Amino acid sequence: MDKKTCFTIQEIETFLFMEARLLDERRYSDWLKLFSLTAWYWVPISKEQENPYDHVSIIYDDRKLLETRLRRLNNKNIHAENPPTQTSRIIGNVTLENIDETSCIVDVSSQFQIVEFRGNRQRIFAGKIMHHLSFNRNKFFIDGKRIDLVNAEGMMEGITILF
Amino acid sequence: MNIDQLVEAGRVHRRVYLDPDIFDLELKKLFSVAWIYVGHESQVPNPGDYYCTEIACQPVIMTRNVDNSIHVLFNRCGHRGAKVVSDESGNSDIFTCCYHGWSYSNDGKLIAVPQPRGYEKNSVKIGDPAFGMAVVPRFESYRGFVFASLSPTGPSLNKFLGSITKSFDDLIDRAPGGDIVVQGGVARHLYRGNWKLIFENLCDGLHPNCVHKSSIEAAENQDDSVFSDGAGEIGVRQMRQNGVPWSFWEESVGLWAFPYGHSYLGDYHDDEKLIIERKNPFFKAYYSALKKAKGKNKAEKILSIARWNTNVFPTISFMSQFRQLRVIRPLSVDKTEVLGFCFRLKGAPEAMFHDTIRFANITNAVASPVLTDDLETYDRIRRGLEAQGNDWISTGRGMGKDTEEERGVLRAENGLSELHIRNMFNVWLSYLSK
Numbered sequence: 232m233d234k235k236t237c238f239t240i241q242e243i244e245t246f247l248f249m250e251a252r253l254l255d256e257r258r259y260s261d262w263l264k265l266f267s268l269t270a271w272y273w274v275p276i277s278k279e280q281e282n283p284y285d286h287v288s289i290i291y292d293d294r295k296l297l298e299t300r301l302r303r304l305n306n307k308n309i310h311a312e313n314p315p316t317q318t319s320r321i322i323g324n325v326t327l328e329n330i331d332e333t334s335c336i337v338d339v340s341s342q343f344q345i346v347e348f349r350g351n352r353q354r355i356f357a358g359k360i361m362h363h364l365s366f367n368r369n370k371f372f373i374d375g376k377r378i379d380l381v382n383a384e385g386m387m388e389g390i391t392i393l394f
Numbered sequence: 395m396n397i398d399q400l401v402e403a404g405r406v407h408r409r410v411y412l413d414p415d416i417f418d419l420e421l422k423k424l425f426s427v428a429w430i431y432v433g434h435e436s437q438v439p440n441p442g443d444y445y446c447t448e449i450a451c452q453p454v455i456m457t458r459n460v461d462n463s464i465h466v467l468f469n470r471c472g473h474r475g476a477k478v479v480s481d482e483s484g485n486s487d488i489f490t491c492c493y494h495g496w497s498y499s500n501d502g503k504l505i506a507v508p509q510p511r512g513y514e515k516n517s518v519k520i521g522d523p524a525f526g527m528a529v530v531p532r533f534e535s536y537r538g539f540v541f542a543s544l545s546p547t548g549p550s551l552n553k554f555l556g557s558i559t560k561s562f563d564d565l566i567d568r569a570p571g572g573d574i575v576v577q578g579g580v581a582r583h584l585y586r587g588n589w590k591l592i593f594e595n596l597c598d599g600l601h602p603n604c605v606h607k608s609s610i611e612a613a614e615n616q617d618d619s620v621f622s623d624g625a626g627e628i629g630v631r632q633m634r635q636n637g638v639p640w641s642f643w644e645e646s647v648g649l650w651a652f653p654y655g656h657s658y659l660g661d662y663h664d665d666e667k668l669i670i671e672r673k674n675p676f677f678k679a680y681y682s683a684l685k686k687a688k689g690k691n692k693a694e695k696i697l698s699i700a701r702w703n704t705n706v707f708p709t710i711s712f713m714s715q716f717r718q719l720r721v722i723r724p725l726s727v728d729k730t731e732v733l734g735f736c737f738r739l740k741g742a743p744e745a746m747f748h749d750t751i752r753f754a755n756i757t758n759a760v761a762s763p764v765l766t767d768d769l770e771t772y773d774r775i776r777r778g779l780e781a782q783g784n785d786w787i788s789t790g791r792g793m794g795k796d797t798e799e800e801r802g803v804l805r806a807e808n809g810l811s812e813l814h815i816r817n818m819f820n821v822w823l824s825y826l827s828k
């Protein structure tokens with residue numbers, strides 16, 4: 232193949248690890264910059280959920296709601312994050328699912344595990360992430376991100392972290 | 395323990411939220427006596443459909459029988475007591491116990507037993523109610539909302555609900571097609587705190603400006619020109635709504651309390667300030683469908699009702715105007731689970747149901763930027779109440795300023811009153827001291 236590829240799997244992994252680090256370090260403004268202007272962020276209530284419109288979700292944010300969500304996380308009056316939640320996450324099994332070289336877009340699946348700690352309580356989250364990425368101006372952008380938690384259908388206490 | 399000493403005018407003893415013995419008493423004397431919400435008939439639309447839930451921490455199942463009748467049964471095998479149906483919902487024309495294979499029809503009758511010979515001396519007979527899945531003592535429906543009581547005697551469902559039925563009517567009558575359907579999945583969450591706290595909070599007009607300060611400020615600073623597919627429109631608007639000044643709650647919001655512990659919070663006026671849907675793109679299509687079905691005057695009358703949260707003590711809280719219903723299930727004295735359901739109005743535009751879902755994501759999702767601050771507050775109440783400095787919790791806001799609107803129905807001074815809390819505890823006490 233003589234066509235130059237837009238990206239390599241190493242570049243994509245580097246991007247995902249950098250993204251994970253921003254979330255663990257609570258650098259939400261920097262994290263938001265990774266998203267394109269019409270991006271969505273979605274945590275469905277079940278693996279079978281086909282769309283976020285006719286079914287409730289754990290989170291479904293368009294760009295506007297995501298901005299407000301992140302602004303709240305940085306607001307000093309946020310009781311649910313006082314004290315702040317600490318997280319440590321591992322991203323693995325990174326796989327390129329659909330590659331469109333002409334438009335430089337790619338769907339990437341990965342698995343994750345997050346240990347969360349707040350107020351002397353520890354929880355574990357795990358699941359699958361599907362990133363819909365586009366590559367332009369020499370950078371990756373997240374056009375959409377779907378997170379399927381293994382316990383999405385379970386009964387959980389309040390969640391203030393992002394996956 | 396003298397229960398009577400725990401509730402006084404304008405205050406309750408902290409033990410009502412903390413004491414496991416009181417929780418056991420609540421299961422026995424309140425949750426096993428009052429009418430408990432089981433589910434909506436649309437959750438079991440076809441013969442064989444079932445939906446499992448709990449009453450007083452006991453597993454029950456609502457079923458639709460072959461003859462289309464609805465039944466509420468204890469979800470327990472008549473043989474050795476195993477829970478028969480384990481999926482939360484589904485369809486099956488026969489329920490078979492995993493343990494020894496006893497099988498039941500949708501109305502709980504024992505219909506088959508493997509190796510029947512061995513049971514002869516035990517007089518196990520097919521069809522004998524003594525060996526069936528027991529039927530709960532009473533169940534009734536109000537316009538599709540199914541309630542059950544574990545007590546064979548007591549007031550009828552109609553008497554129990556009284557005129558709070560108008561809130562159910564408000565929800566149903568908004569459907570141009572004349573009926574509503576539960577759809578869109580279940581939003582679940584769990585909080586560490588007593589079950590009564592959510593009933594207090596859902597009609598508490600004073601708390602949003604404190605509890606939800608972070609989401610209010612975040613929403614107020616949101617640039618409205620940013621792209622939204624609808625989720626942000628509804629979400630941000632709702633968060634801003636929480637930030638209306640306290641003067642608004644005093645001047646324009648009302649709170650009403652009913653016999654048997656029910657209450658609702660609503661608008662005095664139909665001034666469009668809170669009937670925000672009138673501005674939505676789909677509203678025109680919806681309005682003309684409603685007008686066509688009901689006539690102009692009736693349609694206007696239906697839309698002028700502005701009830702927000704209606705609490706039906708002790709199991710549900712719903713928003714007729716926003717088509718949301720929360721089921722509150724106590725697990726223990728300090729653990730409560732909440733299930734959020736959405737309703738689709740028959741005959742209304744699809745876009746309206748999408749807004750119902752968006753609204754649910756903001757108000758009921760476990761990761762909601764609004765709800766998570768309520769849950770944190772419940773947790774802090776649980777921890778704070780452990781402190782022994784003062785045994786009493788104040789419930790006295792607006793006390794002495796209530797007026798009786800119709801028989802037994804009290805109207806609070808304004809939307810910042812704690813009337814609904816005082817009313818709830820008066821009723822609570824009458825159940826528990828019986």
Ligand SMILES: [Fe+2]
Nearest residue numbers: 601602605768
């Ligand atoms: Fe709240």
